[in-house]
Amino acid sequence: MPLFRSLTLAIARQPAVERFVRESPFVMPLVARFVAGETMEEALAVAGALADRGLATTLDLLGEDVHAPTEAAAATEAYAELLQAIERSGLDATISVKPTHLGLRLDPDLARLNLERLARLAQRLGRRVEVDMEDASTTRKTIELFDCLHRTYGDHLQLALQSYLYRTEHDIERAIERGWRVRLVKGAYAEPPTVAYPSKAAIDAAYRRHLELLLEYGRFVAIATHDEAIIRVARGFARRIGVGPEKYEFQMLYGVRRDLQDALRRAGEPVRVYVPFGRHWYPYFTRRLAERPANLLFLLRELLRGAPTTL
Numbered sequence: 160m161p162l163f164r165s166l167t168l169a170i171a172r173q174p175a176v177e178r179f180v181r182e183s184p185f186v187m188p189l190v191a192r193f194v195a196g197e198t199m200e201e202a203l204a205v206a207g208a209l210a211d212r213g214l215a216t217t218l219d220l221l222g223e224d225v226h227a228p229t230e231a232a233a234a235t236e237a238y239a240e241l242l243q244a245i246e247r248s249g250l251d252a253t254i255s256v257k258p259t260h261l262g263l264r265l266d267p268d269l270a271r272l273n274l275e276r277l278a279r280l281a282q283r284l285g286r287r288v289e290v291d292m293e294d295a296s297t298t299r300k301t302i303e304l305f306d307c308l309h310r311t312y313g314d315h316l317q318l319a320l321q322s323y324l325y326r327t328e329h330d331i332e333r334a335i336e337r338g339w340r341v342r343l344v345k346g347a348y349a350e351p352p353t354v355a356y357p358s359k360a361a362i363d364a365a366y367r368r369h370l371e372l373l374l375e376y377g378r379f380v381a382i383a384t385h386d387e388a389i390i391r392v393a394r395g396f397a398r399r400i401g402v403g404p405e406k407y408e409f410q411m412l413y414g415v416r417r418d419l420q421d422a423l424r425r426a427g428e429p430v431r432v433y434v435p436f437g438r439h440w441y442p443y444f445t446r447r448l449a450e451r452p453a454n455l456l457f458l459l460r461e462l463l464r465g466a467p468t469t470l
């Protein structure tokens with residue numbers, strides 16, 4: 160799987176491929192499966208429909224790797240508006256932000272100011288900002304940024320950690336020591352074997368190790384996976400050590416394993432769905448393709464079917 164992911168993401172980065180995918184009308188139904196719409200209103204409507212199914216949400220305004228401070232400021236402003244709109248809606252919803260969308264790659268101090276503005280607003284509203292984890296070139300800076308702001312904003316912030324990185328062993332220890340709320344994910348980027356486990360088996364084993372540590376000793380863990388075997392282990396382990404929903408929730412992506420989301424809810428488990436929206440869907444969409452060969456095959460079939468009209 161990691162090899163399939165690297166290959167898919169490398170191909171998707173080619174400008175000609177991106178242009179082709181963006182311009183093909185045959186791709187849009189697949190994009191719509193994973194992306195809740197272009198506007199905040201559309202995303203809030205989806206969050207409302209999920210709430211009717213008993214599901215909480217975390218809303219992600221798509222965007223990453225901005226090229227200018229003004230773009231980072233615009234993203235921060237849009238997220239602030241989103242937090243206010245969530246507050247007005249009364250939904251059980253958080254926001255998920257990517258540090259490079261707030262300017263991390265341009266200037267870490269700029270990203271800190273932007274994230275702090277959102278953390279302060281979340282604190283005032285009694286809400287939470289979830290910090291996504293991006294590719295390994297940003298991990299150290301993201302953790303430093305989170306650590307610094309967590310001292311002031313505590314549980315109003317939550318950090319994603321990726322089990323595929325070797326360094327995460329140590330980051331989990333730090334998260335436990337400092338009382339961070341963590342979203343545990345396997346990891347979605349193409350990383351070399353110098354920094355990340357190269358096999359699915361090793362990634363899954365690391366995830367289970369990290370999960371058990373966080374469930375037993377951590378402040379709170381969002382178990383962000385669609386892996387049924389891991390979900391079974393998590394539920395069994397939580398029961399065995401007497402830990403309840405004050406210590407964990409399940410998180411899944413919009414458009415992925417809706418059946419499992421509903422089944423967990425019916426079983427009385429807390430479930431939060433990650434709802435991305437906005438115009439900058441391409442990188443997010445390609446990561447979803449790279450997670451599952453069937454998604455890529457579906458896309459290729461649609462593109463081939465459309466070929467006579469698009470050529």
Ligand SMILES: Cc1cc2nc3c(=O)[nH]c(=O)nc-3n(C[C@H](O)[C@H](O)[C@H](O)COP(=O)(O)OP(=O)(O)OC[C@H]3O[C@@H](n4cnc5c(N)ncnc54)[C@H](O)[C@@H]3O)c2cc1C
Pocket residue numbers: 290291292293319321344345346347348383384385386387410411412415416432433446447448450451454
């Ligand atoms: C709420 C949430 C937040 C996330 N945040 C981050 C983040 O901040 N940083 C980061 O690097 N990664 C993030 N991810 C992505 C994560 O790292 C994985 O790439 C992704 O969740 C797939 O891994 P899996 O744990 O579901 O297990 P896998 O073993 O990959 O998949 C298990 C099963 O889930 C289903 N499945 C998984 N992915 C798909 C898909 N795309 N389409 C259809 N079915 C699928 C399939 O049935 C598959 O057999 C997030 C994931 C979730 C659920």
